Amino acid sequence: MNEGLKVFLAVADERSFTRAASKLHMTQPAVSQHIRSLELDLGAHLIERNNRMIRLTRAGEIVDRHARQIVQTEEQMRRLVHDLASTIFGALHIGASYSIGEYILPVMLADFSKKHPGVDPHIEIGNTHSIASMVASRTLDVGLVEGSYSPNEVETEVLGADELILVARNGHPLVRDSFVTIAEAEKECWIVREEGSGTREFSDRFLEDHHISPERTMTFSSTQAIKEAVRSGLGISVLSALTLQMELELGVLQQIRLEGLPITRQLFIVTQPSAFQPKVVSAFSDFAKEHFSDLTQTRTPVHRTSIDET
Structure with missing residues (x-):
């Protein structure tokens, strides 16, 4: 069902007949034929090619929006029918x-x-x-x-549940048995996740609740990048304990004891x-x-x- 719509969406996503063909495990002529058949059926030109670039026409944009809903509905229908046979499929x-x-x-x-x-x-x-x-x-x-x-x-x-902890590189002056003070923590560069991240949401709330104003912050959009930055000595960071298992076991990153941490948060x-x-x-x-x-x-x-x- 709706094979032509699926081919059209692949071309729209990839902005390339060649890449769409590869994605769908089809030949490029077969992809082109599906698009031509869909255009004839709808009586409208859907895709324009200019200087090897592909873009959707106004009609193509309308088809794109509704085709995604149709394909999603069909997929859900198929799964619900398969469910009647008690098949996880x-x-x-x-x-x-x-x-x-x-x-x-x-x-x-x-x-x-x-x-x-x-x-x-x-x-x-x-x-x-x-x-x-x-x-x-x-x-x-x-x-x-x-x-x-x-x-x-x-x-x-x-x-x-997960816990957020404050970590630094092995041998950092703030890694010790006693608690660090807010003044000490504020002097460090805090490496944080981007806006919209759940970890960023919790770390921002912690800083606000404990009246901590770091002198400097640095933003990364990846937990792995933050871990490497901390390991390299760029600063300290509040990170998920679930993502730190290997580093904590090896001792390359270590926990800083600061009042209010760890934070327990729920995962959903x-x-x-x-x-x-x-x-x-x-x-x-x-x-x-x-x-x-x-x-x-x-x-x-x-x-x-x-x-x-x-």
């Missing part, structure tokens, strides 16, 4: 925030795929707000995020509000909650600080 569009997507999702997805080989997962990594927005717009079936998002637009359920699974949730989404949601429960029980503990220790 079909495409599953998963989104994850960077911390979860880069450090937890790959292992979890490998285990899920072994259990349900008929599922075809498609992954999108972004910050918390972009992932939740794509779930709300039905671009994604499910999202795994940290941080808050309006429950009126999507359905959210607690996935598990975000799904579309629907009374007819496809079985593949429900199966993945249940699997994710079980995985995070096991992960919380087995992860390396961080040093929990208390002002009573001073």
Whole structure:
């Protein structure tokens, strides 16, 4: 069904007949034929080629918008019909925030795929707000995020818990048994995530609640980049303990004891509000909650600080 629309969307996404053909495992002439047939059927020119560049006509933009809705509806219909046969099967569009997507999702997805080989997962990594927005717009079936998002637009359920800790490179002067003062912490360069990140949301709230005003900050859009920056001595950072397991075990990054840290935060699974949730989404949601429960029980503990220790 709607094969021509799927081919059209591939060309629109790739802005290239050649790349679209490769993506769809088709020949370029076959892609061109699908587009011509769709244009004849609709009685409108959909795609223009100028100087080897491809752009959509006004009619093409209209088709693009509605074709995505049609294809998504068809995919959901197919999954619901397959559900009647108790089969976990079909495409599953998963989104994850960077911390979860880069450090937890790959292992979890490998285990899920072994259990349900008929599922075809498609992954999108972004910050918390972009992932939740794509779930709300039905671009994604499910999202795994940290941080808050309006429950009126999507359905959210607690996935598990995580802790945010303050870390520095091995041998940093602030890594010690005693607590550091706010004045000492403020003199350091704080390396932070970009706006819209769940980790950034929590770190900003911590700084505000504890009246900490760093003399200098540096922004990165990747947890891995922040870890490398901290390891290189560029500054200190508040990061997820789930993303720091290897560095803490090896001792290349170490925890700084500062009042108010670690921060415990909840992680969420975000799904579309629907009374007819496809079985593949429900199966993945249940699997994710079980995985995070096991992960919380087995992860390396961080040093929990208390002002009573001073």
